[in-house]
Amino acid sequence: MAEGKAEMPEREILRMAALLGEGDESLGREELRRTLESCGIDPARATARFHEAAQRLAEDVSHAGRTVPLSLQQAIAATEPSTLSAQKESPDPGIAHAFAEHWLERFLAPFAIPTHLEASRAYRRVGSLAEQDQRDLDQLATELQEQALRSRQGEEPDWPALVSAEFLKRFGVDCGKRLNEIAGELGLEIRYREAESYEGALLRVPGSRMGYIVLNSRIKEESRRRFTLAHEIGHHVLPGQQELSMPCIAGRIENWQRALDPAERAANRFAAEILMPLVAIRQWVESKPSMEAIQSIAAACETSLSSSAVRLMTLTTYPAAVVWSQEGRARWYTPSASFVRWVRKGRLDEATLASRWMRGESLPKQPQAVPAAAWFFEKGLRPGARVWETAIGLPAYGAALSLLVLREPITESGSGS
Secondary structure: OHHHHHHHHHHHHHHHHHHHOOOOOOOOHHHHHHHHHHOOOOHHHHHHHHHHHHHHHHHHHHHOOOOOOHHHHHHHHHOOOOHHHHHHOOOOHHHHHHHHHHHOHHHHOOOOOOHHHHOOOOOOOOOOOOHHHHHHHHHHHHHHHHHHHHHOOOOOOOHHHHHHHHHHHHHOOOHHHOHHHHHHHOOEEEEEEOOOOOOEEEEEOOOOOOEEEEEEOOOOOHHHHHHHHHHHHHHHHOOOOOOOOOOEOHHHOOOOOOOOOHHHHHHHHHHHHHHOOHHHHHHHHOOOOOHHHHHHHHHHHOOOHHHHHHHHHHHOOOOEEEEEEEOOEEEEEEEOOOOOOOEOOEEOOOOOHHHHHHOOOOOOOOOEEEEHHHOEOOOOEOOOOEEEEEEEEEHHHOEEEEEEEOOOOOEOOOOOO
């Protein structure tokens, strides 16, 4: 009976987590926080209570002589209040850059300080201090705590960008082609296994920099293998991911859906930025986006067309987007910062070049003007609005990659840009 009671909370936690993360329209971290606050729930207090309950559950399981499930260990680590979490949420760019600058050194040292020691309190009351000194330290500790609480209200720094920049500074802009060697410097050994259900996995010893990166030997494309290796290195070095030990299935590698788990999105971002550093692709970033530019980036950096296309979209100033379509449906898209419309996901319109490729038709190499309504929701579109599409088929994936470029205004006056 006691065992059944211990298992129930864990199953309920996993069930609720699955519901929160289900589907393309699942709530993001900030959306979830705002939703909880609108219901009168303090997210920080809810997280603290969850952490305490998860710890009690883990202690009960441990005292019963059973192994604490990995999912429960990860839940405890992810919700632990620590100095690191306060730094991660600091809105001060200077603090974030300074933190990222020194962060990688911990992975290059002969040994790493165990996480539980790093989270220990920096200040304790002692009886041997003079009363005035004690009051002074108490006051400073109070100020520090208030400062940390204020910092948590800001946006989280862009850790993939900050850490990848330090990674490139430390290992060079060509590091993406020397990842096997660099993995060894980080204390990681690469192993290959013939796997059916995952592409990469990171195995680590808690409190140590030692680990294995396990790659699926069935991966055929060299570009995919390198991206997977970079993705797993990202899990190893990105702040907040040191307690994660979860195999990455094919659907998480080079996947740019917004509904993807934040840790996986961050690892994909990190991989893209060290494999395709701006300094190496600047000439294509500064020109108008084209399929030729995407193919040139892929050739120069030895990366896939999809990751090259997404990397270009994150850097270009032109209004453009890339769309990945499979099985007759638009699965995901990545827009540039100046792109003004949402791409309609779901069944492809017959007027799109992607749909033509799915029907077995040949595709023109030059951009073609297609009705904007074929890709975008019609509300607010100008009559006769067009978008220029270039598409390429990827038979190995049964997919089409489309590049959409806006050359003229497509929205009606008063409806936005």
